[in-house]
Amino acid sequence: MCQFCGVDPAFAAFFENTQGVPQDPSVISTQPTPAKPNFFRLKPKLSNMASESKDLKESQLRSFQNSLSQNAQVITETDGKLYTDAIRRWSKCAIKPALAVIKPGTPEDVSKIILLAKSHKVHFTVKCGGHSPGGASSSDGGIVIDLGLMNSVTAKADEKTIIAGGGALWRDVSRVAAEYGLSCVSGSTSHVGVGGLILHGGYGYLAGEYGLAVDNLIAAQIVLADGSIVWASEEENSDLFFGIRGAGSRLGVAIKFVIRAHEQRKSIWGGPLSFPGFQYESIINALNTWYNQKDLKGAAELVLGKGVGGVAGITIMCFYNGTEEEALTNFAPLLQLRPTINATAEMPYWRINTLSEGKDVYTDDNIRFASGNLTPPLDPQHIRKLLDSLDHLYETVPSAAKTGCLTLCIQPDGILKKKRTDMAFCWRDANFDVGIGANWTDPAAESKVIEWQKEFQKLVSTGGDDYRLYGNHEDFRGGAREFGINYLKIIQLKKKYDPENLFRRV
Numbered sequence: 001m002c003q004f005c006g007v008d009p010a011f012a013a014f015f016e017n018t019q020g021v022p023q024d025p026s027v028i029s030t031q032p033t034p035a036k037p038n039f040f041r042l043k044p045k046l047s048n049m050a051s052e053s054k055d056l057k058e059s060q061l062r063s064f065q066n067s068l069s070q071n072a073q074v075i076t077e078t079d080g081k082l083y084t085d086a087i088r089r090w091s092k093c094a095i096k097p098a099l100a101v102i103k104p105g106t107p108e109d110v111s112k113i114i115l116l117a118k119s120h121k122v123h124f125t126v127k128c129g130g131h132s133p134g135g136a137s138s139s140d141g142g143i144v145i146d147l148g149l150m151n152s153v154t155a156k157a158d159e160k161t162i163i164a165g166g167g168a169l170w171r172d173v174s175r176v177a178a179e180y181g182l183s184c185v186s187g188s189t190s191h192v193g194v195g196g197l198i199l200h201g202g203y204g205y206l207a208g209e210y211g212l213a214v215d216n217l218i219a220a221q222i223v224l225a226d227g228s229i230v231w232a233s234e235e236e237n238s239d240l241f242f243g244i245r246g247a248g249s250r251l252g253v254a255i256k257f258v259i260r261a262h263e264q265r266k267s268i269w270g271g272p273l274s275f276p277g278f279q280y281e282s283i284i285n286a287l288n289t290w291y292n293q294k295d296l297k298g299a300a301e302l303v304l305g306k307g308v309g310g311v312a313g314i315t316i317m318c319f320y321n322g323t324e325e326e327a328l329t330n331f332a333p334l335l336q337l338r339p340t341i342n343a344t345a346e347m348p349y350w351r352i353n354t355l356s357e358g359k360d361v362y363t364d365d366n367i368r369f370a371s372g373n374l375t376p377p378l379d380p381q382h383i384r385k386l387l388d389s390l391d392h393l394y395e396t397v398p399s400a401a402k403t404g405c406l407t408l409c410i411q412p413d414g415i416l417k418k419k420r421t422d423m424a425f426c427w428r429d430a431n432f433d434v435g436i437g438a439n440w441t442d443p444a445a446e447s448k449v450i451e452w453q454k455e456f457q458k459l460v461s462t463g464g465d466d467y468r469l470y471g472n473h474e475d476f477r478g479g480a481r482e483f484g485i486n487y488l489k490i491i492q493l494k495k496k497y498d499p500e501n502l503f504r505r506v
């Protein structure tokens with residue numbers, strides 16, 4: 001029975017308790033039905049759960065809104081542009097016609113949405129930044145729990161921690177951290193959500209020094225499948241803490257993150273160096289020389305994409321967490337090659353993560369990700385094959401011109417501070433993460449581009465570990481290949497915390 005639709009005093013009492021902690025049901029059952037809040041206006045057919053699931057009507061959703069906190073929003077197709085905006089995503093491919101997008105204002109709201117969806121057997125998912133290109137944060141006919149209103153970020157400067165709401169973006173985190181001379185390991189794009197990135201890994205420029213974003217997660221507040229609200233940390237619910245650090249979206253809704261921050265100098269040095277593809281041999285050799293200096297303050301993104309003359313070219317996005325003088329020495333092997341574009345400069349840390357962003361957070365392009373990795377040192381001939389494959393795509397599918405591939409080159413020291421079995425995320429070695437972004441504008445080109453992407457992914461993997469898949473770059477379709485040695489443990493955690501598989505399957 002849906003607790004919002006029938007009279008269920010235990011449920012009402014659960015939310016009367018401001019802590020959000022369930023009381024002993026035997027005690028609750030002796031209490032009179034509370035007069036407020038009024039969850040009980042709705043009277044659906046209770047005889048058939050299957051038909052009930054199709055029966056979550058507009059009017060019921062509107063009444064449900066009355067049970068939520070004041071700021072919470074229930075958005076349906078009848079809301080026109082509000083709805084179109086609410087289901088928009090970074091990649092056009094990820095846009096799905098949700099039955100409703102519900103924006104909770106409080107942890108208790110999140111519990112109620114989960115219980116509503118569960119009672120009506122309606123699919124639901126969670127959205128933070130909306131950057132999953134495969135649509136992991138979208139729902140076709142179900143409910144999207146959009147955490148956009150729960151995005152506050154505060155700092156505890158003396159403890160070097162940042163506390164971010166489950167719907168915050170990394171730019172919110174960077175801005176607050178910068179006010180206190182701090183920074184956090186994030187990805188290299190500022191409008192990506194904290195939720196998706198940190199719960200499943202999180203490679204970024206600072207990872208060589210401080211580990212992945214997920215390695216810097218100290219605690220998280222989670223709403224579980226049964227609606228309860230708990231903390232997960234090394235001290236509290238440590239098994240859940242193990243699981244959410246890599247398999248977060250499979251186990252609950254993270255509504256608050258406590259993240260370790262690091263002292264950050266006022267400026268870093270970085271920016272793009274672009275080269276024509278034919279220079280590949282000297283560039284990759286120089287990149288290997290740069291990498292062999294083993295300087296933890298340096299990082300580089302190797303970007304393969306359409307360049308000058310319409311053919312595949314190479315851009316190196318440089319990063320150095322030190323003075324310009326130190327950076328120029330560190331990056332000398334690449335700077336000496338006389339790039340066609342050199343837009344490097346000193347800048348605050350937060351700015352480097354905004355350099356490749358357009359005006360709009362969302363792209364209106366069809367984009368799909370695939371995951372790969374490369375073992376250093378990079379082989380120039382392997383990179384040449386990747387450039388050739390890209391050239392072939394640009395020639396045969398003109399609307400796929402923005403397709404590219406991005407390899408983050410960082411020292412392994414930060415990542416190796418954790419062991420493979422410390423948390424659900426297990427990939428602990430020197431391999432570089434590779435994100436393959438297939439991008440096309442002509443809908444008719446989709447199958448051709450996806451086919452190409454599969455072949456390209458195989459080609460990339462001949463230069464690395466061909467088993468692993470990074471969830472955040474594979475849209476969480478990797479199964480055992482996402483979790484490696486920890487796979488069975490995650491299945492056990494799933495049985496314990498989400499036995500009905502309400503959250504994403506493993």
Ligand SMILES: Cc1cc2nc3c(=O)[nH]c(=O)nc-3n(C[C@H](O)[C@H](O)[C@H](O)COP(=O)(O)OP(=O)(O)OC[C@H]3O[C@@H](n4cnc5c(N)ncnc54)[C@H](O)[C@@H]3O)c2cc1C
Nearest residue numbers: 126128129130131132136137187188193195196202203254
């Ligand atoms: C432009 C761009 C740049 C990127 N750069 C990097 C990078 O530098 N490094 C890197 O490692 N990755 C990078 N990625 C990949 C990125 O980490 C993933 O796409 C990530 O999942 C996006 O998180 P999100 O919150 O924005 O996405 P969403 O689509 O909102 O969420 C992704 C998944 O996480 C779940 N989820 C989100 N928040 C929560 C929450 N609070 N509780 C429970 N589940 C939640 C969603 O249900 C969904 O399954 C990039 C992606 C893009 C599009």
